Amino acid sequence: MSQAPKYKRILLKLSGEALMGDDSYGINRATIGRIVDEVKGVVDLGVQVAIVIGGGNIFRGVAPAAAGMDRATADYMGMLATVMNALALQDAMRHAGIVSRVQSALTIQQVAEPYVRGKAIRYLEENKVVIFGAGTGNPFFTTDTAAALRGMEMSADIVLKATKVDGVYTDDPKKNPDAVRYQTVTFDEAIGRNLKVMDATAFALCRDQKMNIAVFSIFKAGALKRVVLGEDEGTLVHC
Ligand SMILES: Nc1ncnc2c1ncn2[C@@H]1O[C@H](COP(=O)(O)OP(=O)(O)OP(=O)(O)O)[C@@H](O)[C@H]1O
Numbered sequence: 001m002s003q004a005p006k007y008k009r010i011l012l013k014l015s016g017e018a019l020m021g022d023d024s025y026g027i028n029r030a031t032i033g034r035i036v037d038e039v040k041g042v043v044d045l046g047v048q049v050a051i052v053i054g055g056g057n058i059f060r061g062v063a064p065a066a067a068g069m070d071r072a073t074a075d076y077m078g079m080l081a082t083v084m085n086a087l088a089l090q091d092a093m094r095h096a097g098i099v100s101r102v103q104s105a106l107t108i109q110q111v112a113e114p115y116v117r118g119k120a121i122r123y124l125e126e127n128k129v130v131i132f133g134a135g136t137g138n139p140f141f142t143t144d145t146a147a148a149l150r151g152m153e154m155s156a157d158i159v160l161k162a163t164k165v166d167g168v169y170t171d172d173p174k175k176n177p178d179a180v181r182y183q184t185v186t187f188d189e190a191i192g193r194n195l196k197v198m199d200a201t202a203f204a205l206c207r208d209q210k211m212n213i214a215v216f217s218i219f220k221a222g223a224l225k226r227v228v229l230g231e232d233e234g235t236l237v238h239c
């Protein structure tokens with residue numbers, strides 16, 4: 001008998017940098033294939049999946065060119081990078097037999113549908129994966145904040161942050177080997193301790209709307225499925 005998922009509708013935030021694999025920037029084909037397989041594992045459980053994709057893998061690659069640029073212009077470049085990732089993800093999903101739709105917060109109508117909340121919800125109800133590109137559509141924000149925002153707009157049961165580390169730590173585990181992972185942490189503590197796994201705007205939005213966030217590693221096989229099944233995996237950030 002198949003297991004029943006704890007969450008019926010999820011908003012999955014995928015780190016752009018995770019798509020690089022071991023490359024220094026861009027999209028690694030094998031890595032995106034593995035990530036799509038993880039997503040397929042939860043789609044096959046009947047879970048409705050909306051995705052916000054980051055842009056770090058492309059945007060950090062053009063960072064030297066962006067240095068010294070007007071901030072808003074650089075941010076629009078960053079948002080366009082997320083649209084490229086959204087298209088790559090959709091293509092990889094098509095290869096894996098997953099039906100998906102891309103909606104962009106910036107209007108690029110030859111490339112992607114514009115973001116329309118009602119239409120996105122309809123797609124989810126039809127069990128199509130919805131990939132949101134271009135973040136919030138506004139400079140000075142991040143795709144973490146877009147994930148919080150879209151999660152609420154989609155009435156998702158939870159926001160899942162799939163990243164390169166396996167949870168929220170007392171400090172950045174990539175810089176501090178003594179950092180300790182939380183099993184659970186409150187929004188107030190995450191904000192108060194300035195834990196940088198996610199930006200404070202995203203944490204504050206989720207706290208105010210009582211939307212929990214689960215943080216886990218997208219590189220750990222089966223971790224996404226375990227989170228969706230309500231098993232002990234990663235870190236739960238809660239009110
Ligand atoms: N307290 C902490 N706990 C866990 N990770 C932390 C913490 N502080 C900083 N980090 C770092 O935050 C990073 C989160 O990066 P991630 O790439 O998922 O974010 P992002 O900037 O939203 O994504 P993108 O690559 O799309 O820009 C982790 O790789 C980790 O090194």
Ligand SMILES: O=c1ccn([C@@H]2O[C@H](COP(=O)(O)O)[C@@H](O)[C@H]2O)c(=O)[nH]1
Nearest residue numbers: 054055075078079135136139141142143
């Ligand atoms: O709502 C948004 C989302 C993103 N940006 C810009 O895009 C890059 C890439 O996003 P990440 O969240 O870092 O993956 C970000 O650095 C911003 O420059 C934005 O302006 N508004």
